[in-house]
Amino acid sequence: MKAWHFSENAYHYLPPRETxxxxxxxxxxxxxxxxxxxxLYDRFLDEWLVAEEEGMxxxxxxxxxxxxxxxxxxxxxxxxxxxxxxxxxLLILGNPIANRRQPVRVAEEMAMIDILSxxxxxxxxxxxxxxxxxxxxxxxxxSNERHWEAxxxxxxxxxxxxxxxxxxxxxxxxxxxxxWPRPYQQPHPPIWISTTSPSGAARVGxxxxxxxxxxxxxxxxxxxxxxxxxxxxxAGLGEHVPAHRLAYSxxxxxxxxxxxxxxxxxxxxxxxTSNKVPRHFANPPGYVPTSANLAMLRGAEHPLSAFARGxxxxxxxxxxxxxxxxxxxxxxxxxxxxxxxxxxxxxxxxGQAGFLEHDETVAGIRxxxxxxxxxxxxxxxxxxxxxxxxxxxxxxxxxx
Amino acid sequence: MPSSTIAVADTDLEMFDAGDGAPVxxxxxxxxxxxxxxxxxxxxxxxxxxxxxxPGFGRSTLPDWITEVDDIAYIYLALLDHLQLDVVDMxxxxxxxxxxxxxxxxxxxxxxxxxxxxxxGVKTGPxxxxxxxxxxxxxxxxxxxxxxxxxxxxxxxxxxxxxxxxAIRLRNRESLALxxxxxxxxxxxxxxxxxxxxCPVLFLRGASDGLVSxxxxxxxxxxxxxARCDSIPAAGHxxxxxxxxxxxxxxxxxLAASTGA
Numbered sequence: 001m002k003a004w005h006f007s008e009n010a011y012h013y014l015p016p017r018e019t020x021x022x023x024x025x026x027x028x029x030x031x032x033x034x035x036x037x038x039x040l041y042d043r044f045l046d047e048w049l050v051a052e053e054e055g056m057x058x059x060x061x062x063x064x065x066x067x068x069x070x071x072x073x074x075x076x077x078x079x080x081x082x083x084x085x086x087x088x089x090l091l092i093l094g095n096p097i098a099n100r101r102q103p104v105r106v107a108e109e110m111a112m113i114d115i116l117s118x119x120x121x122x123x124x125x126x127x128x129x130x131x132x133x134x135x136x137x138x139x140x141x142x143s144n145e146r147h148w149e150a151x152x153x154x155x156x157x158x159x160x161x162x163x164x165x166x167x168x169x170x171x172x173x174x175x176x177x178x179x180w181p182r183p184y185q186q187p188h189p190p191i192w193i194s195t196t197s198p199s200g201a202a203r204v205g206x207x208x209x210x211x212x213x214x215x216x217x218x219x220x221x222x223x224x225x226x227x228x229x230x231x232x233x234x235a236g237l238g239e240h241v242p243a244h245r246l247a248y249s250x251x252x253x254x255x256x257x258x259x260x261x262x263x264x265x266x267x268x269x270x271x272x273t274s275n276k277v278p279r280h281f282a283n284p285p286g287y288v289p290t291s292a293n294l295a296m297l298r299g300a301e302h303p304l305s306a307f308a309r310g311x312x313x314x315x316x317x318x319x320x321x322x323x324x325x326x327x328x329x330x331x332x333x334x335x336x337x338x339x340x341x342x343x344x345x346x347x348x349x350x351g352q353a354g355f356l357e358h359d360e361t362v363a364g365i366r367x368x369x370x371x372x373x374x375x376x377x378x379x380x381x382x383x384x385x386x387x388x389x390x391x392x393x394x395x396x397x398x399x400x
Numbered sequence: 401m402p403s404s405t406i407a408v409a410d411t412d413l414e415m416f417d418a419g420d421g422a423p424v425x426x427x428x429x430x431x432x433x434x435x436x437x438x439x440x441x442x443x444x445x446x447x448x449x450x451x452x453x454x455p456g457f458g459r460s461t462l463p464d465w466i467t468e469v470d471d472i473a474y475i476y477l478a479l480l481d482h483l484q485l486d487v488v489d490m491x492x493x494x495x496x497x498x499x500x501x502x503x504x505x506x507x508x509x510x511x512x513x514x515x516x517x518x519x520x521g522v523k524t525g526p527x528x529x530x531x532x533x534x535x536x537x538x539x540x541x542x543x544x545x546x547x548x549x550x551x552x553x554x555x556x557x558x559x560x561x562x563x564x565x566x567a568i569r570l571r572n573r574e575s576l577a578l579x580x581x582x583x584x585x586x587x588x589x590x591x592x593x594x595x596x597x598x599c600p601v602l603f604l605r606g607a608s609d610g611l612v613s614x615x616x617x618x619x620x621x622x623x624x625x626x627a628r629c630d631s632i633p634a635a636g637h638x639x640x641x642x643x644x645x646x647x648x649x650x651x652x653x654x655l656a657a658s659t660g661a
Contacts, residue, residue: 137582139582280539285574
């Protein structure tokens with residue numbers, strides 16, 4: 001298993017929660033102090049460098065008009081990281097290509113990063129969470145279709161080496177596509193897609209890209225991974241999905257004693273509890289299918305929303321959103337989720353949020369890397385195959 | 401129920417067709433067409449009312465290629481051909497008013513008189529201010545307060561609606577977003593084409609409409625050679641629902657007059 005340190009670069013110096021309607025889209029940027037922001041960028045970059053030092057991968061993402069993630073141009077941060085780091089794999093998860101007007105520009109940016117880092121890019125693509133729609137002025141309807149057309153165009157731009165080609169698609173038009181530079185890795189950097197829905201995962205599975213899912217807990221994650229496996233098999237990619245095709249992201253905090261672990265974990269919960277967003281931004285029309293909206297009108301609720309209302313470290317661990325405790329406890333928690341969902345090969349660690357200070361963040365990274373990660377790598381090697389959880393658990397297989 | 405499905409330009413249109421008299425093409429607003437509303441029966445007393453559900457609204461299909469209001473305008477011109485109606489009167493509300501304005505610029509000779517109630521579709525105000533408030537960026541209660549003179553009328557009683565009715569409402573909203581998101585609620589070209597619409601046109605709005613302002617309505621009307629404005633008291637954006645009798649009376653008087661006045 002490979003572990004990645006993921007930080008959203010949050011700006012947590014906010015006024016009381018009840019004084020604003022939304023932490024995203026509309027929160028006035030007068031609240032953002034550029035001096036404090038500059039210090040935070042330095043700090044978060046330093047934390048990524050600690051992760052590299054400890055042998056972990058580096059992961060970053062992109063959101064817009066929000067205090068929860070002040071990294072609205074992730075490729076810029078990635079460019080800095082490409083020069084600051086020497087060995088770590090660099091995972092951007094991801095490029096919100098349903099909201100980018102020029103997929104070819106994204107192909108260029110990513111090719112540059114791959115060259116700058118001498119082939120250390122892991123290139124993720126996301127449709128973008130619903131509150132990105134307003135910030136991007138992007139139509140919420142048919143964004144999934146835009147996402148896939150953009151992705152195919154980017155791959156073609158990366159892999160076409162004999163001069164210009166043209167694209168006249170449903171959503172994008174471009175003549176004379178002939179990017180310089182081309183990627184360092186051949187034929188192109190590894191592709192990751194994040195989705196938390198089974199229907200999306202099935203489609204990712206047919207392509208064999210790395211599938212990541214975020215905070216989907218025990219059953220949600222299993223549904224996503226099962227769907228990926230169905231897609232994979234349906235496309236004839238093989239009977240078993242290798243573990244390195246599946247990734248899970250959770251809040252993780254490790255310490256040498258339970259009290260310190262709990263204190264760090266409490267602070268990490270900010271990632272979930274701070275996400276105050278009114279419904280018109282959280283669910284623009286057309287972002288989810290009509291059937292899902294109907295279910296919501298009839299009272300259905302996203303498990304994470306239900307959790308956020310009464311969030312606690314215990315409930316987060318119970319739900320599989322968080323792994324926290326001493327190294328032994330964290331290992332047991334990961335093992336439990338691993339067997340429930342049928343295995344996975346990447347742990348995307350949300351290792352900093354809100355008021356978790358630099359020293360605490362670094363301590364969490366180091367404890368995990370030194371006292372949990374080696375056991376994870378040994379128990380769940382990169383060569384493992386994932387499995388259909390219920391049947392496989394009975395016969396006790398899980399690792400090839 | 402006088403509803404049927406008509407296939408036009410690979411779109412299956414749900415079609416309401418009732419009443420006797422001269423044909424009136426009625427184009428519904430943001431929330432779709434509900435034949436149960438009082439204004440429908442009142443209009444049918446005076447005319448043959450032809451009311452399609454827009455592509456993506458009601459039970460009408462939405463082909464993949466439809467991305468703009470302009471596309472619907474062409475489908476409806478083909479619908480008039482299909483119905484063998486050379487010249488009609490047209491009454492259109494809100495979003496439907498945008499479709500109507502597009503149709504009239506393309507085929508001005510096909511319309512005897514046009515009523516646009518709280519229409520959207522043009523941009524006449526400053527760059528840094530939306531002509532129409534952003535209905536996709538506000539809570540439902542705030543939207544109801546802008547939409548209705550009596551905001552209580554805007555409350556959705558989810559328990560009273562069937563799954564099919566709710567699904568239609570949700571899909572209407574989704575189709576509205578698809579078609580009005582960007583440029584928001586307007587076609588930048590439309591204002592430069594409206595000079596072609598030389599039949600008499602009545603611009604109406606509810607006096608309490610928080611979406612289509614009096615200024616907006618007047619600037620819109622000024623783009624047409626033969627347009628006048630009127631308002632309906634104690635009505636919001638959907639005056640056909642809040643004040644059906646006054647709505648129908650204004651329309652009937654305008655359509656019956658020997659001139660447009």
